Each structure stands twice: as C-alpha cells, then as structure tokens.
Amino acid sequence: MKVLLKGGRVMNPAVDFDETADVLIENGKVAKIAKDIPTDDADVYDVTGKLVTPGLIDLHVHFREPGQEAKEDFESGSKAAVAGGFTTVATMPNTNPVVDSAALVRSLKKRAEDVARCHVEIIGAVTKGQQGKELAELGDMVQAGAVAFSDDGHFDPTAKVLLNAYDYLHAFDKVIINHEEETSLVEEGVMNEGHRSAMLGMKGRPTVAEDIAVARDVLLAEYAGARVHVAHMSSARAVDIVRQAKKRGVRVTAEVTPQHLTMTDDCVNLYDSSTKINPPLRTQADCDALLAGLKDGTIDAIVTDHSPHAQEEKDREYMFAPSGFPGLETSLGVMLTDLYHAGKLDLKTLISKMTWEPAKVFKLDAGTLNVGSAADITVIDLDNEWVVDAKNFYTKGSHSPFIGRKFKGKAVMTFVDGKMMMRDGKVE
Amino acid sequence: MEKSTVSLRGRNVLGLEDFSPEEIHLVLETAKEMKNIIHRDIKKVPTLRGKSIVTLFYEPSTRTRTSFELAGKYLGADVVNITSGTSSIVKGESLRDTLYTVEAMGVDAIVMRHKAEGAAEYASRIVSPVILNAGDGAHAHPSQGLLNLFTIQEHKGKLAGLKVAILGDVLHSRVARSDIYGMRKMGMEVHIAGPKTLLPRYLYEESGIFVHERIEDAIKDADVIEVLRIQLERMKGGLFPTTREYARIFGLNEARLALAKDDVLILHPGPMNKGWEISPFVAYGKNSAIQEEVQNGVAIRMALFTLVLTGGKQE
Numbered sequence: 137m138k139v140l141l142k143g144g145r146v147m148n149p150a151v152d153f154d155e156t157a158d159v160l161i162e163n164g165k166v167a168k169i170a171k172d173i174p175t176d177d178a179d180v181y182d183v184t185g186k187l188v189t190p191g192l193i194d195l196h197v198h199f200r201e202p203g204q205e206a207k208e209d210f211e212s213g214s215k216a217a218v219a220g221g222f223t224t225v226a227t228m229p230n231t232n233p234v235v236d237s238a239a240l241v242r243s244l245k246k247r248a249e250d251v252a253r254c255h256v257e258i259i260g261a262v263t264k265g266q267q268g269k270e271l272a273e274l275g276d277m278v279q280a281g282a283v284a285f286s287d288d289g290h291f292d293p294t295a296k297v298l299l300n301a302y303d304y305l306h307a308f309d310k311v312i313i314n315h316e317e318e319t320s321l322v323e324e325g326v327m328n329e330g331h332r333s334a335m336l337g338m339k340g341r342p343t344v345a346e347d348i349a350v351a352r353d354v355l356l357a358e359y360a361g362a363r364v365h366v367a368h369m370s371s372a373r374a375v376d377i378v379r380q381a382k383k384r385g386v387r388v389t390a391e392v393t394p395q396h397l398t399m400t401d402d403c404v405n406l407y408d409s410s411t412k413i414n415p416p417l418r419t420q421a422d423c424d425a426l427l428a429g430l431k432d433g434t435i436d437a438i439v440t441d442h443s444p445h446a447q448e449e450k451d452r453e454y455m456f457a458p459s460g461f462p463g464l465e466t467s468l469g470v471m472l473t474d475l476y477h478a479g480k481l482d483l484k485t486l487i488s489k490m491t492w493e494p495a496k497v498f499k500l501d502a503g504t505l506n507v508g509s510a511a512d513i514t515v516i517d518l519d520n521e522w523v524v525d526a527k528n529f530y531t532k533g534s535h536s537p538f539i540g541r542k543f544k545g546k547a548v549m550t551f552v553d554g555k556m557m558m559r560d561g562k563v564e
Numbered sequence: 565m566e567k568s569t570v571s572l573r574g575r576n577v578l579g580l581e582d583f584s585p586e587e588i589h590l591v592l593e594t595a596k597e598m599k600n601i602i603h604r605d606i607k608k609v610p611t612l613r614g615k616s617i618v619t620l621f622y623e624p625s626t627r628t629r630t631s632f633e634l635a636g637k638y639l640g641a642d643v644v645n646i647t648s649g650t651s652s653i654v655k656g657e658s659l660r661d662t663l664y665t666v667e668a669m670g671v672d673a674i675v676m677r678h679k680a681e682g683a684a685e686y687a688s689r690i691v692s693p694v695i696l697n698a699g700d701g702a703h704a705h706p707s708q709g710l711l712n713l714f715t716i717q718e719h720k721g722k723l724a725g726l727k728v729a730i731l732g733d734v735l736h737s738r739v740a741r742s743d744i745y746g747m748r749k750m751g752m753e754v755h756i757a758g759p760k761t762l763l764p765r766y767l768y769e770e771s772g773i774f775v776h777e778r779i780e781d782a783i784k785d786a787d788v789i790e791v792l793r794i795q796l797e798r799m800k801g802g803l804f805p806t807t808r809e810y811a812r813i814f815g816l817n818e819a820r821l822a823l824a825k826d827d828v829l830i831l832h833p834g835p836m837n838k839g840w841e842i843s844p845f846v847a848y849g850k851n852s853a854i855q856e857e858v859q860n861g862v863a864i865r866m867a868l869f870t871l872v873l874t875g876g877k878q879e
Contacts, residue, residue: 334764335581337702337741338681342765406578406682406703407689453659453680455701 138162138178139554144188149488150504159188161511164554183515190491190503191223191512195391196439201247203232208444208532214252215530218557220464221547223512224502226257230289236261236272238280245281253557257283262301262312268292271301278308283498286313288367291349293319295356302362311363316349317415326455328401328416336406341416343371350374358386365497366390368441370415372425379434389497391437392426394470403537409450409457410535427480430489437494440467444533462533466524472545511554520546530563573875576688576695577868579704580745588749592714594867594876601638602862612641615873618666619675622648627834627858628698632675635865660690667691672873694872702736708833709742711864713750715853716788719829724751729782731816732792732841733762739833740792748772757782758814761803779814786824790831791816791842807840817843829853
C-alpha cells in the first residue's frame with residue numbers, strides 16, 4: 137500500500153526542511169522525500185501548490201468521555217480533529233468520573249483504538265477526582281499509558297500538593313500541565329476584569345490571578361527540578377514570568393490558544409456565551425505579548441483547548457453558560473488568517489508550534505516527516521477561503537466566537553498512519 | 565408633548581447605553597404627561613387597552629414589579645405577573661423555554677428581572693415581544709436610571725452641567741451603571757465614591773467619570789447625591805469590615821451633607837438601610853426626593869410602555 141503526495145511544498149520543522157518535493161508513504165510510514173519520485177504502483181495525489189506538513193498536534197482537548205457524551209465523544213471529537221488537520225490530540229481528564237486511575241486510562245485508550253480517527257493520547261488527573269487534595273495513582277497511570285498529568289479546569293489550591301506531585305512524578309519523567317488561575321480571585325468571574333467588564337457589570341477574572349498562579353507553579357518546579365507545562369496562557373505578565381524562568385534553565389514549557397492570540401474582551405457581549413472561556417479573553421497588549429512569546433520561544437505550542445458543550449448548556453444566560461468552545465476545526469484557519477496572512481507570524485514558526493514543538497513537550501514520537509516516522513501528514517491549502525459554519529462541524533459543539541468568520545487557509549487532507557482520514561473537509 | 569421625529573416604537577429597553585439623548589428626552593417629556601394621570605381620581609386611560617404585559621421576575625422585588633404592574637394597569641393593559649417561586653422556573657425550565665411559553669400566549673411586552681447580566685438582551689434575541697429590562701445582574705436598570713433623571717429634572721429644571729455624586733456599592737449596582745450612561749448622555753458630571761473594594765477597578769477610563777475613595781471629595785458642591793444600597797453579603801464577602809464602620813466612614817449623614825450645595829437633591833433607589841449608607845435625618849430631610857422617586861417610577865414606566873407599544877400615539 138503506497139501513497140504518493142506529488143509536487144507539494146514540504147515543510148518538516150524538526151530538520152528545518154522546506155522544499156518542493158514528493159512524499160512517498162509506504163506501510164503507514166514516511167518512506168521517502170525527494171523530487172520526482174516515480175509513481176509506479178502508488179495512489180498518487182497531486183498537491184502542487186499545497187503545503188505538506190507533519191500532522192498537527194493538539195496537546196489540549198476535551199473529548200468529554202467518560203460521562204459527558206452529550207458534549208462530545210471520542211468519535212465526534214477525533215473526526216473534528218482530522219477535519220481540522222490534526223493527527224494527534226491529548227484529552228484532558230476533567231470528565232465524569234475524572235480520569236484518575238489506570239483502569240480509566242486503559243478504557244479510554246481502548247475507546248480510542250475502537251472509534252478514534254486520529255491518535256488520542258490520554259492525560260491523567262494529578263489529584264484524586266481533581267480535588268487538589270490527594271495524589272492520584274500517577275505511577276499506575278503512567279504504566280497504563282498516560283502521557284501527562286493535569287488538574288485542568290482547576291488551580292491546585294495548595295502548593296504542597298503540587299510540590300508532592302512534581303516530586304513523585306520526577307522518576308517517571310512526565311510533565312504536569314497547570315491551569316493557572318488563583319481560585320479566590322476568579323470565583324464569580326465570567327470575563328476579563330477590565331473596562332469592558334466594569335461597564336457591562338459582569339464579574340471579572342483579573343490577569344493577576346493568572347500571573348501569581350504561574351509564578352507559584354514555575355517557582356515550585358524550579359525548586360523541585362520538575363517539568364511543568366503552563367496551560368493556555370493569556371496574560372502578558374505570565375509570558376514574562378515564563379520567559380525569565382526559561383532563561384534560568386527552569387524546565388517550563390507553555391501553550392497558547394488561537395483565541396487568546398487574536399481576540400480581546402471587546403468581543404464579549406451580553407447575550408452570546410461563545411466568548412466565555414477560562415482564562416478569559418484579555419486585551420490587545422496581552423495578545424501582542426503572547427505573540428512575542430510565541431516567536432521568541434517562550435511559548436512552545438499552539439493548542440485549541442477544544443471544549444465543546446451541548447447546545448442547550450451553552451445557549452443560555454452568559455453567567456450560567458459553561459466555559460469553552462470547540463476549536464479543532466477553526467484553529468488552523470484562525471492562525472493562518474489572523475497571524476500568517478496578516479503578516480504577523482511566519483509559516484515555519486506557525487507549523488512548528490503546531491507539530492514538532494508540542495510533540496517535544498510531551499516527548500511524543502510524532503510531529504516530524506522524518507523518513508521512517510509514522511505517516512501522520514496534513515496537506516494545507518494556504519489560499520482556500522472559507523466561512524465558519526457550525527453546520528459543517530464534526531464536533532458536537534456548535535458554539536464558537538468564530539462562527540461566520542471568513543478564513544483563508546485550510547487543511548484539505550489529513551493522513552493518519554498513512555491512511556487518508558479527511559479530504560476536502562470530508563472525514564472518512 | 566413636543567413634536568418629535570424620535571420614536572421608540574417596538575424598541576427593547578435593555579440599557580441606557582442604547583439610548584440617544586433625544587430618546588431619553590422623549591421618555592422624560594412623556595413621563596410628565598403620565599404623572600398627571602397618576603394624580604387623577606380615576607387613574608385609567610385606554611392607551612394600552614387590548615395590550616398584554618407579563619412581568620417575569622427571577623429576583624425578589626417590591627417597588628419595581630409593582631411599579632411596572634400599576635403602570636400597565638393605569639394605561640389599560642392586561643398585566644400578569646410571573647415570579648420564580650410560583651412558576652415552572654422552580655421545575656428547572658430554562659429561560660429560553662419560559663420565554664417561548666410567554667411569547668406563545670401572545671403577549672406584547674415582557675418586563676424582566678434576572679440575576680444574570682445580559683439576560684434581558686438574550687431574551688430580546690429569542691422572542692418577539694418587546695423586552696423591558698427591570699434589572700439584569702449588575703448591568704442595567706434603565707427605568708430606574710430614567711426615573712432618577714426625571715426626578716432631577718423636575719427639581720433642577722435642567723440636567724446638563726449638574727454635578728452628581730453616586731455613593732457606595734457601584735461595583736454590584738445596576739442602577740449605578742444606568743445612571744452613569746444616562747447622566748453622561750445628558751451632559752452631567754458624574755462622581756462616584758466609596759470604599760475601593762466596592763468600586764470597579766477600571767471605571768476611571770470612561771471619560772467624564774470621576775472616581776474618589778473619600779466620599780467627601782465626591783459630595784463637595786454636588787447638585788445631586790445618589791446613595792446606593794449596601795448589601796450585607798458584601799460585608800460577609802470581606803469587601804468592608806462592618807456596617808458600623810461603613811456608616812461612620814462612608815455613610816451619608818448630616819455633617820457630610822453640608823459639604824454639598826444647599827439645595828442638593830438626595831436620591832436612593834431603595835430599599836434603604838437607614839443608619840448604614842444613609843442616616844434617617846438625610847433620608848427624610850428636606851433635600852430628600854426618595855419617596856417622590858417611587859411615584860416618578862410609575863410615570864416613567866407608563867411612558868416607556870406607551871412609547872414602545874404605541875409609539876406615543878393613542879390607538
């Protein structure tokens with residue numbers, strides 16, 4: 137079984153390769169990258185003028201299994217992933233029940249094998265029930281295949297618990313991903329604290345809640361010699377804290393979402409909860425600092441924080457709607473339109489932050505087009521113009537602040553282990 | 565009434581940020597006529613005969629709900645009250661479904677109070693009856709903002725150029741936000757003051773608003789002082805130490821009142837905590853228009869109903 141992608145612009149950030157070439161896929165692996173590979177018995181796809189990249193990787197998705205399948209499941213979520221050009225995603229454990237045991241990790245890996253259209257990595261909870269009190273069976277989950285750990289959705293309330301987790305996990309060499317918002321400062325908040333929240337009368341979530349959380353968790357990691365990954369950064373000051381820590385050699389990595397890079401709290405209105413996310417949309421100064429952090433290496437990965445909710449949960453009073461929206465099918469469009477085509481971010485950095493660099497954060501064997509690696513490949517049409525319409529979503533979530541946006545740039549083919557899982561927006 | 569090309573017919577009344585100065589003026593002028601009706605022996609006119617109004621209150625209220633109800637009844641409309649304790653809301657019905665139900669019964673206007681900011685605007689995008697916001701969280705209480713303007717204009721004969729001090733819990737106050745928008749549009753100078761824990765941190769960015777941490781600085785030479793209600797749960801939430809200390813440092817008493825102009829007008833949206841944010845002397849003193857506000861509230865709501873449901877014309 138051979139597939140030949142002919143004539144595309146092949147970009148492999150891991151080895152700084154960016155040339156027009158053919159890519160030969162054989163037995164699910166990248167077999168050869170060269171000019172004018174003979175077609176002989178391969179299925180040939182002409183991708184002239186298209187960008188051929190490693191399959192996109194998303195370190196931060198919520199597929200809602202087990203327990204919240206009305207919002208999303210492994211099948212719908214992974215279809216959304218390949219539709220958006222992603223070949224590997226990592227699912228967060230804030231489910232019902234929380235993924236805090238080896239048995240649950242194993243059952244989800246089995247579910248992924250059975251129904252998922254892409255690779256699904258499982259993130260386990262740091263503490264039992266994500267309660268922030270007692271450590272979950274971290275070692276057991278590592279042995280069951282958990283790729284990382286997080287109490288995402290919650291800030292671990294005590295430094296001691298997090299320090300214990302850092303120390304205990306040290307021997308297993310797995311990273312902890314922290315949701316950084318000091319709880320007491322954000323309890324009632326629904327949007328960024330600023331002039332906009334003051335005039336709308338909505339309760340605010342101040343930036344300083346994130347800043348002090350990042351500072352604490354990074355300092356603790358430095359103290360423990362542990363690896364920490366800062367989830368969905370939204371604050372300029374937090375970027376600076378991570379930048380300084382990296383300079384000191386602290387083992388810290390960080391991620392950012394397309395929405396935090398491109399949207400501000402000016403987008404928040406009184407009636408549409410699709411802009412309600414945690415941490416919230418901030419200010420233009422924060423967007424600018426996040427982009428600077430992405431460019432100078434402070435921020436390692438672009439993630440979606442894909443957080444679908446059922447229609448009836450999200451379509452209600454802003455205050456009562458749950459936070460988050462699905463991002464897998466819009467992420468690349470936002471990044472290409474608002475950052476690459478807008479002249480704010482070069483293509484190589486953009487692709488690297490969605491492939492090779494996130495793979496390094498979790499030490500995944502993915503994110504490259506190196507010969508012999510799994511043929512997880514995304515073909516991108518940089519000039520494809522399209523309008524975001526929830527009717528075309530594969531995710532069960534239908535709320536997004538990007539609905540109605542016109543984007544330029546789209547994944548047009550997604551190969552997982554050499555098998556074509558998506559073509560022109562249609563998932564196999 | 566003055567000839568006006570401005571019309572509010574079919575308009576949702578969600579917040580004063582949506583109103584132009586001309587529209588506010590129209591409401592105030594219409595309310596003058598309405599106040600005459602309230603003073604009649606037989607307070608019933610046929611303006612809204614055949615119209616039906618539902619008040620949908622998700623939060624407790626005495627004066628606002630009654631005020632809207634009487635306003636509708638004086639104008640001849642049929643008014644039905646739905647409160648959260650006595651409806652399908654307690655069975656967990658969503659706001660959307662409750663609104664659909666009310667709409668299906670053929671009502672012309674829904675007066676809504678809800679704890680969530682934006683609930684009224686959300687409603688206005690779901691159903692076709694006109695929505696009148698009777699308070700949505702800390703966002704807006706437009707009819708209260710309008711009745712404050714009406715009361716001030718009655719006493720002062722003008723609005724533009726007056727100095728207003730708004731004292732107390734601005735952070736959680738929908739009244740304060742409607743005041744700020746309305747008063748700024750009418751050319752008034754707005755000063756807010758209170759403990760910093762009860763002031764929005766970023767309000768100073770709005771032009772024409774002056775923020776003070778000492779209430780004396782706001783009161784000085786004020787033409788109007790509005791005292792906001794202190795809520796006990798704010799004290800429990802650690803935003804100020806005790807009501808006793810609040811009264812001593814931030815309460816409006818006789819001594820502080822002397823800093824304002826002699827003819828300063830005192831407003832309070834009610835219900836009052838006398839002895840906390842306002843002393844009984846001030847609340848019932850010669851400068852107080854607090855009781856008058858209640859009557860003006862009915863007139864303003866009659867004006868709003870008339871304007872949004874008939875465009876001001878008798879039908």
